[in-house]
Amino acid sequence: LQRQLEEAEKNLTNFRQSGESLLREEVTDLDIAEIVSKWTGIPLSNLQQSEREKLVMLEQVLHKRVVGQDMAVKSVADAIRRSRAGLSDPNRPIASFMFMGPTGVGKTELAKALAGYLFNTENAIVRIDMSEYMEKFSVSRLVGAP
Numbered sequence: 001l002q003r004q005l006e007e008a009e010k011n012l013t014n015f016r017q018s019g020e021s022l023l024r025e026e027v028t029d030l031d032i033a034e035i036v037s038k039w040t041g042i043p044l045s046n047l048q049q050s051e052r053e054k055l056v057m058l059e060q061v062l063h064k065r066v067v068g069q070d071m072a073v074k075s076v077a078d079a080i081r082r083s084r085a086g087l088s089d090p091n092r093p094i095a096s097f098m099f100m101g102p103t104g105v106g107k108t109e110l111a112k113a114l115a116g117y118l119f120n121t122e123n124a125i126v127r128i129d130m131s132e133y134m135e136k137f138s139v140s141r142l143v144g145a146p
Helices: 002-018 029-040 044-048 052-066 070-083 108-119 136-142
Strands: none
Touching: 002 052, 052 108, 070 108
8 A cells, every 4th residue: 555655646746747737736927817807808918918018009009990190199199108108297197188170080989999998998088079068058067057
């Protein structure tokens, strides 16, 4: 019986050294990322992507969704990079953008694409449609009654 125990321990040691085990004794960063991805619903590729990689790819990702607004995309990407690089006041918002122009040029699409890329949801924006505040009395809905 003692000989069988020693033989089993020897086999176990050889098996562990071979690396063929289905179970590991340590948790890797990939394991943690998979679990967080399942809990939050955020795709695994987004979790593994570093902040630096996100900032480098920001303009390219925005250009895929917003066509023909090169200047606006560049300005937005530069403002986000400045903020994330620590060149802005930490007690203030990342940035405030006022997109103006005729209907259908991509104002809302740019805002949604930016929110989707940075916060993984397109609903992370505050959108104010100024056409709703054309009358003098309707502005009080935005800023409050005097």
